Amino acid sequence: MFNLSRRAFALGASATALSACTPGGEENFVNVYSARHYDADRLLYNAFTEATGVEVRVLPANAEQLLERLRAEGDATEADLVVAADAGNLWRIKDAGLLQNVTTPALEAGVPARLRDPDGAFWGFTKRARVIIYRKDAVRPEEVATYDALATPRFRNQIVMRSSTNTYQLSTLASRIERLGAENARAWAAGVRANFVRDPQGSDTDQIKAVAAGEAQATICNHYYFFRLMQSQDPTDREVVEKVGMIFPDQAGAGTHVNISGAGVTAHAKRRDRAIQLMEYLISDEAQTLLTPLNVEYPIRPEIAPAPGLAELGAFKEEDIPLDALGRHQAEAARIFEEVGWR
Ligand code: FE
Numbered sequence: 001m002f003n004l005s006r007r008a009f010a011l012g013a014s015a016t017a018l019s020a021c022t023p024g025g026e027e028n029f030v031n032v033y034s035a036r037h038y039d040a041d042r043l044l045y046n047a048f049t050e051a052t053g054v055e056v057r058v059l060p061a062n063a064e065q066l067l068e069r070l071r072a073e074g075d076a077t078e079a080d081l082v083v084a085a086d087a088g089n090l091w092r093i094k095d096a097g098l099l100q101n102v103t104t105p106a107l108e109a110g111v112p113a114r115l116r117d118p119d120g121a122f123w124g125f126t127k128r129a130r131v132i133i134y135r136k137d138a139v140r141p142e143e144v145a146t147y148d149a150l151a152t153p154r155f156r157n158q159i160v161m162r163s164s165t166n167t168y169q170l171s172t173l174a175s176r177i178e179r180l181g182a183e184n185a186r187a188w189a190a191g192v193r194a195n196f197v198r199d200p201q202g203s204d205t206d207q208i209k210a211v212a213a214g215e216a217q218a219t220i221c222n223h224y225y226f227f228r229l230m231q232s233q234d235p236t237d238r239e240v241v242e243k244v245g246m247i248f249p250d251q252a253g254a255g256t257h258v259n260i261s262g263a264g265v266t267a268h269a270k271r272r273d274r275a276i277q278l279m280e281y282l283i284s285d286e287a288q289t290l291l292t293p294l295n296v297e298y299p300i301r302p303e304i305a306p307a308p309g310l311a312e313l314g315a316f317k318e319e320d321i322p323l324d325a326l327g328r329h330q331a332e333a334a335r336i337f338e339e340v341g342w343r
Pocket residue numbers: 085222
């Protein structure tokens with residue numbers, strides 16, 4: 001993807017942007033490599049700075065670029081904290097030896113065991129559900145009560161999906177491998193693939209729009225994309241939402257696939273204490289209350305109320321598997337998608 005000279009240039013530029021020392025020599029900042037590009041995060045970092053006096057310097061990139069960059073920088077990295085969506089992404093960074101295990105009483109108390117890396121390499125700070133979106137004038141909700149339904153002949157030529165190269169899809173299939181085994185996962189992926197009305201293309205939001213436009217009857221996406229369209233200033237986005245329904249799948253079975261946004265301290269963090277301080281802030285009352293409505297994700301802490309739109313839907317049954325399974329089965333999930341032709 002990158003040529004070497006471009007990468008070298010990019011690394012050189014970052015060394016300036018994320019310099020090691022302030023002119024006074026006082027290290028009152030923390031460097032974050034973030035694969036989350038939400039306005040909400042910026043507000044949160046500003047609130048952290050206001051509360052602590054510690055400046056948050058963010059280098060944005062996608063998860064793959066962050067991994068490559070951390071690998072290239074090695075122990076010279078200026079990154080202290082990595083923030084990314086999807087445990088599958090964080091697991092890859094951990095697996096490359098680029099995160100360190102951390103635990104503190106606040107993290108232990110705040111983040112449910114299921115929503116953090118078992119070794120403490122990364123900690124969830126929000127939750128997201130992988131839901132089914134269906135067109136209301138063509139599908140009854142009970143027809144899409146399970147992920148399995150999307151693999152049945154009922155939906156021949158009626159399914160649109162995002163590419164399998166996306167980590168959300170890899171994690172969804174990895175969770176099935178963990179619960180039901182690779183054979184079951186392959187049969188499901190092949191069944192869904194057989195129902196595609198077009199080759200995978202576009203984002204989660206694009207899938208919702210395709211369903212609303214009548215190009216297909218159902219898709220899978222992260223729940224907050226549905227809510228963002230609902231809360232959009234653009235009336236055409238709200239019209240999209242009016243045509244579709246949202247279902248938490250597998251409520252009578254294993255529960256809906258749930259993933260996290262999370263953070264981990266880099267293996268060579270120069271400002272480890274600040275990084276931990278920021279990570280603890282992310283799960284504080286203030287941050288959880290601020291962050292979750294802005295981004296319409298679920299708070300990581302069960303005792304914090306979700307945003308009003310989400311709270312209205314009530315609690316739902318969540319799939320209960322160890323988070324690191326999403327990483328452990330990621331390569332196999334990619335292989336299965338490849339085998340069944342889900343590109
Ligand atoms: Fe997302």
